[in-house]
């Protein structure tokens with residue numbers, strides 16, 4: 272029953288490219304505060320709402336949502352590789368419950384996850400092994416997307432599953448806010464790249480290095496103002512976070528996919544993880560916000576946001 276929420280942007284460029292010292296220091300303060308909050312809460316299990324960047328999920332079968340009963344981190348962008356500590360019986364029970372609540376969630380007994388899932392675990396727990404984690408993939412990259420209402424329904428179903436259970440649950444959302452990094456799009460990808468996002472599992476190190484180099488090059492150009500990707504949209508980000516803060520989730524669930532892309536970039540759909548997490552938290556009880564941080568960081572191609580929430584009726 273006790274539930275706590277952490278929602279945070281991720282960036283594969285974090286700690287890998289230079290940012291002004293003040294920005295780096297500010298982020299470190301926020302991350303340290305998050306670690307303190309999470310350690311004080313002492314979760315038994317993390318429900319990790321995570322997107323994927325064509326490392327675990329491909330267009331040969333692209334579900335809108337998927338719960339993993341086992342997961343392997345692939346180690347892109349020097350993130351940790353190896354098995355996540357997934358409580359398989361609990362994850363399967365969760366999937367059965369969510370299905371019973373009319374959400375057609377997929378199930379994976381061998382999920383592959385990437386930096387999107389691993390980075391927040393590394394920041395909060397120092398790695399991927401120490402904490403039991405149920406990964407919940409929420410497609411935030413590959414069009415077409417589920418309506419936002421369904422994201423809310425998924426989150427509420429997950430919250431309701433835990434409502435009568437004893438575990439202390441940290442719902443952790445990874446991704447967002449406005450940003451448009453060079454993640455391939457089916458509509459515009461040339462044919463070799465289409466093949467890679469169709470069924471490009473187990474990429475060779477050379478292919479991975481080439482794709483990662485493109486992200487670094489784009490970030491450098493973006494910081495210098497010469498990249499062609501969509502700009503960050505701090506006012507969109509602030510409005511999104513304000514709706515999260517005030518619990519106006521029905522307004523978030525009325526966002527249209529097309530408008531999100533046009534206002535805040537192709538990868539703004541990663542905020543779906545936030546909506547799922549806030550819906551889970553709200554389904555347990557009214558919540559109050561703890562930590563809140565926002566900064567547009569061009570070097571990371573990120574409107575970088577962090578929020579925590581917990582029941583206000585504690």
Ligand SMILES: O=C(O)CCC(=O)/C=C/C=C(\O)C(=O)O
Pocket residue numbers: 281282283324325387446447450452453454455482483486538541572573
């Ligand atoms: O080319 C690829 O498929 C990999 C690109 C990639 O993984 C970029 C990721 C960017 C983010 O995760 C982000 O900014 O949210």
Ligand SMILES: [Fe+2]
Pocket residue numbers: 281322324387446447538541
């Ligand atoms: Fe991402």
